Amino acid sequence: MRQFAQLIKTLDGTNKTNLKVEALSQYFKAASDQDKVWTIAILSHRRPPRPVNTTLLRTWAAELSNIPAWLFEESYHIVGDLAETIALVVPSSEKGSKKSLTTFLQEMIALKPKSENEKKKYLFQNWSVLDYYERFVFTKLITGGFRIGVSQKLMTRALSKATGIEEDILAYKLMGNWDPNRISFHDLILEEKESDYLSKPYPFFLAYAVEDDVSDLGDVNQWSVEHKWDGIRCQVILRNDELFVWSRGEELVTDKYPEFEAFVGVIPNGTVLDGELLPYPKGEIGTFKDLQTRIGRKNISRSLLEKIPCKLKVYDVLEWKGKDIRNKTYLERRKILESMISTTLNKQVTERSRSDELPLLLSERMQFDSWEEVAKERELSREKHSEGLMLKRNDSTYQVGRKKGEWWKWKVDPLTIDAVLTYAMRGHGRRSNLFTDYTFALWDTNEQGEKELVTFAKAYSGLTDKEFRQVDAWIKKNTLDRFGPVRSVTPEHVFEIAFEGIAPSKRHKSGVATRFPRILRWRKDKKIDEANSLDELKALIPSGTKESHKK
Amino acid sequence: MKTPLLQFTPKGIYCEQADVYLDPWEPINKAIISHGHADHSRWGHQQYITHHKNIPIVQHRLGDVNISGKDWGETFTINNVKFSLHPAGHIVGSSQIRVEHNGEVWVFTGDYKIEDDGLTTPFELVKCHTFITECTFGLPAFQWRPQKEVFNDINHWWAQNKSEGKTSVLFGYSLGKAQRLLKHLDTSIGKIYTHGAVENMTEVLRPLVDLPSTHLITKDTKKDELLGNIVVAPPSAHGSTWIRKMVPYVTATASGWMAFRGARRRRAIDKVFVLSDHCDWSGLLKTVEATGAEKIICTHGYTDIFSKYLQELGYDARTEATQYEGELSEDNTPEQEKSEAE
Numbered sequence: 089m090r091q092f093a094q095l096i097k098t099l100d101g102t103n104k105t106n107l108k109v110e111a112l113s114q115y116f117k118a119a120s121d122q123d124k125v126w127t128i129a130i131l132s133h134r135r136p137p138r139p140v141n142t143t144l145l146r147t148w149a150a151e152l153s154n155i156p157a158w159l160f161e162e163s164y165h166i167v168g169d170l171a172e173t174i175a176l177v178v179p180s181s182e183k184g185s186k187k188s189l190t191t192f193l194q195e196m197i198a199l200k201p202k203s204e205n206e207k208k209k210y211l212f213q214n215w216s217v218l219d220y221y222e223r224f225v226f227t228k229l230i231t232g233g234f235r236i237g238v239s240q241k242l243m244t245r246a247l248s249k250a251t252g253i254e255e256d257i258l259a260y261k262l263m264g265n266w267d268p269n270r271i272s273f274h275d276l277i278l279e280e281k282e283s284d285y286l287s288k289p290y291p292f293f294l295a296y297a298v299e300d301d302v303s304d305l306g307d308v309n310q311w312s313v314e315h316k317w318d319g320i321r322c323q324v325i326l327r328n329d330e331l332f333v334w335s336r337g338e339e340l341v342t343d344k345y346p347e348f349e350a351f352v353g354v355i356p357n358g359t360v361l362d363g364e365l366l367p368y369p370k371g372e373i374g375t376f377k378d379l380q381t382r383i384g385r386k387n388i389s390r391s392l393l394e395k396i397p398c399k400l401k402v403y404d405v406l407e408w409k410g411k412d413i414r415n416k417t418y419l420e421r422r423k424i425l426e427s428m429i430s431t432t433l434n435k436q437v438t439e440r441s442r443s444d445e446l447p448l449l450l451s452e453r454m455q456f457d458s459w460e461e462v463a464k465e466r467e468l469s470r471e472k473h474s475e476g477l478m479l480k481r482n483d484s485t486y487q488v489g490r491k492k493g494e495w496w497k498w499k500v501d502p503l504t505i506d507a508v509l510t511y512a513m514r515g516h517g518r519r520s521n522l523f524t525d526y527t528f529a530l531w532d533t534n535e536q537g538e539k540e541l542v543t544f545a546k547a548y549s550g551l552t553d554k555e556f557r558q559v560d561a562w563i564k565k566n567t568l569d570r571f572g573p574v575r576s577v578t579p580e581h582v583f584e585i586a587f588e589g590i591a592p593s594k595r596h597k598s599g600v601a602t603r604f605p606r607i608l609r610w611r612k613d614k615k616i617d618e619a620n621s622l623d624e625l626k627a628l629i630p631s632g633t634k635e636s637h638k639k
Numbered sequence: 640m641k642t643p644l645l646q647f648t649p650k651g652i653y654c655e656q657a658d659v660y661l662d663p664w665e666p667i668n669k670a671i672i673s674h675g676h677a678d679h680s681r682w683g684h685q686q687y688i689t690h691h692k693n694i695p696i697v698q699h700r701l702g703d704v705n706i707s708g709k710d711w712g713e714t715f716t717i718n719n720v721k722f723s724l725h726p727a728g729h730i731v732g733s734s735q736i737r738v739e740h741n742g743e744v745w746v747f748t749g750d751y752k753i754e755d756d757g758l759t760t761p762f763e764l765v766k767c768h769t770f771i772t773e774c775t776f777g778l779p780a781f782q783w784r785p786q787k788e789v790f791n792d793i794n795h796w797w798a799q800n801k802s803e804g805k806t807s808v809l810f811g812y813s814l815g816k817a818q819r820l821l822k823h824l825d826t827s828i829g830k831i832y833t834h835g836a837v838e839n840m841t842e843v844l845r846p847l848v849d850l851p852s853t854h855l856i857t858k859d860t861k862k863d864e865l866l867g868n869i870v871v872a873p874p875s876a877h878g879s880t881w882i883r884k885m886v887p888y889v890t891a892t893a894s895g896w897m898a899f900r901g902a903r904r905r906r907a908i909d910k911v912f913v914l915s916d917h918c919d920w921s922g923l924l925k926t927v928e929a930t931g932a933e934k935i936i937c938t939h940g941y942t943d944i945f946s947k948y949l950q951e952l953g954y955d956a957r958t959e960a961t962q963y964e965g966e967l968s969e970d971n972t973p974e975q976e977k978s979e980a981e
Binding site: 100101102103153155156158159160162163166167168169172173176177180515516521522553570 | 943
């Protein structure tokens with residue numbers, strides 16, 4: 089544990105990528121095999137289920153620290169991280185522990201079904217013995233992931249440095265479902281075993297956003313254009329008459345989308361598709377909000393399946409007839425994909441009744457003669473329910489991770505509105521102790537005919553660190569009232585808020601829900617009277633959705 | 640109801656009986672000043688009364704003002720009110736201000752710490768009825784380690800950087816923290832260089848306390864001579880062009896706020912040391928108890944939380960709004976220091 093805590097301390101203490109890679113690869117060379125497997129698991133978000141809920145953790149930490157519960161809560165609001173708060177307030181110890189990381193994790197797994205008393209005893213024992221940083225790491229292992237700026241990519245790089253195995257191969261090995269408690273380092277990393285690979289997806293190829301003039305990409309004839317669909321990026325795998333659906337977050341979501349079981353026996357075995365999972369309420373592409381009603385559910389009811397059916401809009405094929413074809417060009421892969429889809433769908437028409445329609449669609453590939461035409465197509469994005477365009481080089485292979493050059497995303501410009509800052513809360517992680525989570529309001533007229541500010545969105549990104557510090561200092565001096573961690577502030581500052589989508593909502597006081605709101609800039613030039621009104625925001629709702637809301 | 644001995648007014652803490660203000664933030668006639676930090680000793684008063692050791696600091700910051708000095712424990716009476724200054728242990732020349740009238744005693748702490756830092760006259764406990772305390776770090780999450788351990792870490796860090804052929808750049812406020820750092824750096828490791836703001840303030844303090852010799856970094860300072868040595872600079876120098884001369888360098892900062900990971904990560908600093916010139920949580924509680932005071936007034940820091948907790952412990956505690964900033968102002972180096980830094 090000492091070794092692992094030291095690693096986390098080093099990773100957490102620097103923002104230099106090279107130092108992080110160096111620290112990790114040193115660790116991978118020195119640690120025991122089983123600790124290595126657990127470290128990989130933890131850094132790729134595969135920690136064991138939480139053995140103790142956070143309410144109990146908070147209660148017990150306050151008890152061991154001999155402070156009232158409210159004082160612990162206040163401290164937590166200010167520190168901004170539960171494990172860190174516990175590590176700070178529990179009386180300090182210098183002893184430390186000789187137990188290994190693996191032992192700790194096995195203890196935590198064994199702890200889950202135990203009684204509250206046993207859990208409490210276990211926590212008190214360890215909190216009292218571990219030194220400050222070990223206590224932080226120990227509690228973090230119980231509460232959640234480490235947000236210490238170590239991406240899977242960075243970890244893979246370090247692992248590659250330590251083992252001499254290529255990064256792409258490691259990325260593939262680390263994907264999918266493996267249990268750190270059962271697999272050995274040898275089996276996970278060092279050995280090749282075909283049977284393990286039945287459910288394994290390929291690493292996704294990701295695109296960067298177009299930064300400059302799109303015409304800088306060169307000859308438009310070299311490029312294909314697709315719409316960028318606003319659902320869940322998925323890999324659908326058919327091998328040995330089994331179906332596996334992986335989301336972009338490397339989560340196996342097969343059970344959540346039972347409609348895709350229809351692919352088995354229709355799409356040939358040895359096929360891996362890359363596409364977008366989209367909701368189709370009323371037979372048309374719905375909003376991301378529709379999809380959210382499906383995402384959170386473990387058990388999908390029949391009525392929900394009927395109300396919000398999902399379909400796969402496919403844009404690429406990575407494996408065909410059991411062979412990895414990622415090295416073929418985009419056009420070659422598309423040819424295979426398009427013929428596969430038309431064969432499959434034809435088979436569908438002849439063999440099944442229409443009510444069993446296969447939830448499979450092709451993401452249309454377009455080619456244009458000029459970048460101006462591409463730009464015109466982009467303007468149609470909102471109408472077509474897409475977020476913008478994807479630009480893919482015709483000769484591009486399917487690569488690993490986010491790479492520049494061959495695939496680009498060219499999103500539509502966000503919608504924007506000027507709103508007034510009305511409430512603030514402290515942030516988390518690196519923004520703890522700073523007021524960085526803001527609530528924004530727009531003007532509305534109430535029943536008495538008076539103008540008032542109505543909350544419409546929260547946002548906590550988009551300002552520079554310097555601006556956050558300025559706003560933070562201002563908030564501390566202009567607090568009107570406190571409600572637990574939330575402060576209401578004098579309405580004085582106007583911010584331009586950008587968002588990706590907008591839909592009517594009964595859950596929001598304003599009657600409107602915005603998607604991914606963030607701060608575009610601080611409009612120091614504007615007074616609060618010049619902020620926009622709620623009516624102006626509502627006018628941005630696309631016409632189709634507005635009508636359905638009235639019904 | 641009789642007027643309290645000290646009142647919180649829009650201009651500062653006011654003693655009506657003596658017509659004197661303590662650390663006022665608006666220009667007034669007569670002010671008793673606890674210490675030299677900018678939020679406590681402000682510009683524009685007709686008359687300043689402070690401890691002898693604080694006079695050079697105030698003069699350095701505010702120029703030629705009408706100022707008179709007192710000794711620790713020396714009583715001076717203004718219209719039947721007895722005043723005296725007692726060491727606060729915060730920075731050189733920092734005092735608590737004791738106010739007594741008709742047998743009723745109030746103490747105003749300004750800023751204070753109870754650990755002896757080896758440089759500042761150590762904190763003296765003063766018994767009182769009403770205790771006006773700062774609580775910059777009035778949260779159970781703040782627990783300091785003994786400074787000896789922290790300085791071992793700092794010197795170890797310096798030696799380590801030296802062995803890697805790098806210059807160590809250590810940030811601390813130019814008045815107070817910087818001199819405390821200077822005092823305890825292990826000069827057997829190498830030489831100490833300073834930023835202009837730190838050097839100026841250190842020069843002011845040299846006649847008052849014993850400090851190791853320092854070398855001011857100027858245009859003529861060569862990169863090579865800095866290698867392996869340590870540079871003490873104010874936090875505002877971080878990210879400035881001035882620091883480029885130190886390449887290859889490693890940065891560290893010493894502050895109580897560095898107890899939080901978030902604060903560390905925001906600053907993109909290579910190393911942090913938790914070292915404060917204020918009391919930690921248990922230091923505050925211990926002091927409040929030891930004064931024997933029944934009434935506690937919290938002036939700045941986590942005032943609401945600290946006073947609520949004191950109420951639960953049975954004290955008559957409350958919060959009064961002031962314009963003191965404690966270490967909260969760390970991101971805003973006074974303009975004067977910035978210009979000195981250029």
